Amino acid sequence: MKEFKTIAIASGGTGGHIFPALATAENLMSRGYKVTFFTDLRFHNYARHFVNLTSNEKFSLVVLNTRQSKTGLFAKIASFFHTIKMIYIAFNLLKISKAKLVIGFGSYTSLPVVIGAFFRLIPSILHEQNAFIGLANRISSIFAKVVMTTFPHTNGFYRFTLKKAVLTGMPVRKDILELYYENTNYNINYNAFFRTFDRINIVILGGSQGASIFSKIFPESLKYLNIEIIEKIFVYHQCKDLEVESLEKKYRDLGIKYHINTFFPDAGKLMTMAHLLITRSGAGTLCDLAICGCPSLLVPYKYAKNNHQYLNAKYFYENGSALLLEENEFTPEKVAQVLTGLFSNDQELLTLSQSVKKLAITSAHDKIASIVQTIIGNGNLDNGNDNNPSSIKTNNVGIG
Numbered sequence: 585m586k587e588f589k590t591i592a593i594a595s596g597g598t599g600g601h602i603f604p605a606l607a608t609a610e611n612l613m614s615r616g617y618k619v620t621f622f623t624d625l626r627f628h629n630y631a632r633h634f635v636n637l638t639s640n641e642k643f644s645l646v647v648l649n650t651r652q653s654k655t656g657l658f659a660k661i662a663s664f665f666h667t668i669k670m671i672y673i674a675f676n677l678l679k680i681s682k683a684k685l686v687i688g689f690g691s692y693t694s695l696p697v698v699i700g701a702f703f704r705l706i707p708s709i710l711h712e713q714n715a716f717i718g719l720a721n722r723i724s725s726i727f728a729k730v731v732m733t734t735f736p737h738t739n740g741f742y743r744f745t746l747k748k749a750v751l752t753g754m755p756v757r758k759d760i761l762e763l764y765y766e767n768t769n770y771n772i773n774y775n776a777f778f779r780t781f782d783r784i785n786i787v788i789l790g791g792s793q794g795a796s797i798f799s800k801i802f803p804e805s806l807k808y809l810n811i812e813i814i815e816k817i818f819v820y821h822q823c824k825d826l827e828v829e830s831l832e833k834k835y836r837d838l839g840i841k842y843h844i845n846t847f848f849p850d851a852g853k854l855m856t857m858a859h860l861l862i863t864r865s866g867a868g869t870l871c872d873l874a875i876c877g878c879p880s881l882l883v884p885y886k887y888a889k890n891n892h893q894y895l896n897a898k899y900f901y902e903n904g905s906a907l908l909l910e911e912n913e914f915t916p917e918k919v920a921q922v923l924t925g926l927f928s929n930d931q932e933l934l935t936l937s938q939s940v941k942k943l944a945i946t947s948a949h950d951k952i953a954s955i956v957q958t959i960i961g962n963g964n965l966d967n968g969n970d971n972n973p974s975s976i977k978t979n980n981v982g983i984g
């Protein structure tokens with residue numbers, strides 16, 4: 585009987601890590617690999633996304649009891665010893681799973697698995713979602729063979745790990761990738777869609793957790809809009825659990841048609857039919873919207889580590905592919921001004937849509953699979969070889 589090779593995927597339990605890691609797991613399984621998926625207890629928030637996988641015999645789940653380091657000397661010392669313990673546990677579990685390769689997606693859960701793999705002499709590769717490498721991936725990059733990046737310019741690398749960077753793009757979910765090909769095949773008439781506003785679909789997404797700033801400011805901004813625009817607006821608003829009731833009331837009082845959810849499972853469909861998406865600039869959301877050709881107003885989360893959300897958004901903004909407002913500029917008056925401008929202009933949304941589609945990388949799964957195959961098949965990845973996937977170099981990677 586054919587023995588499938590096992591890949592261990594290690595991902596933190598937040599949406600930003602889980603979604604690309606799961607998409608990669610599904611893709612590698614469709615190519616004949618087995619996957620052992622290491623994550624942490626936070627994965628429970630995304631349990632429904634695991635349902636199809638857990639019944640698949642090629643998939644096994646390992647939940648590590650990893651913890652984020654807290655501030656304070658004693659907490660840091662305790663956290664250091666806890667990480668050592670997690671490395672030891674990962675070291676043993678990697679043996680049981682017979683993993684041939686580890687793919688780390690970042691966070692304090694990915695790090696012990698990558699280090700455990702290093703001691704077990706199992707090669708590892710990383711995927712960095714943001715335009716500034718996260719701390720766990722930064723440290724892991726010392727042990728990894730390749731760091732796959734989402735953005736052509738990723739800041740914060742150690743100088744000596746820079747040569748490991750390879751641009752693959754983001755492994756997005758299958759249902760969103762399928763929309764890309766459907767939209768291309770059906771040749772949707774974007775020209776008419778973005779120029780005739782019988783109905784205006786505005787989608788608001790706050791990343792995997794929702795964002796309070798949108799629930800507070802956006803309804804206020806509607807008060808400044810002209811009635812002709814107001815009557816056409818339909819809002820799809822993702823918000824936090826606790827905000828649902830008050831948000832419903834705000835839209836009802838304003839006479840706005842709305843659909844509110846704490847998580848829209850079909851975000852790709854919403855992005856395809858949105859005239860405008862107002863969103864945080866988490867890497868996952870940005871890559872999804874690029875694939876869907878969705879015009880967007882980006883509001884980076886200002887407390888994101890190393891301001892990575894701003895750097896993510898800046899790449900889109902500087903390519904003329906999105907509008908950008910920082911949190912202090914995101915006022916009701918300013919938002920109303922932006923909306924009025926967009927919906928009175930018959931060209932800008934179309935231009936944004938066409939331009940953002942050019943940033944979409946749809947080949948991430950192929951590139952990742954090719955790197956995996958090269959490492960498992962040939963043992964070692966040689967950066968200088970033209971036939972080697974690592975020759976898909978990032979054209980411009982910054983150093984922190």
Ligand SMILES: CC(=O)N[C@H]1[C@@H](OP(=O)(O)OP(=O)(O)OC[C@H]2O[C@@H](n3ccc(=O)[nH]c3=O)[C@H](O)[C@@H]2O)O[C@H](CO)[C@@H](O)[C@@H]1O
Binds near residue numbers: 867
């Ligand atoms: C606050 C914070 O630090 N967030 C980080 C977290 O993002 P976070 O987990 O918030 O968000 P991302 O934007 O990366 O991913 C969210 C994913 O959920 C999907 N979605 C969202 C809402 C919804 O209703 N339905 C739905 O399907 C989006 O399409 C996307 O695929 O990890 C990302 C990747 O490391 C980082 O870039 C973000 O900065």
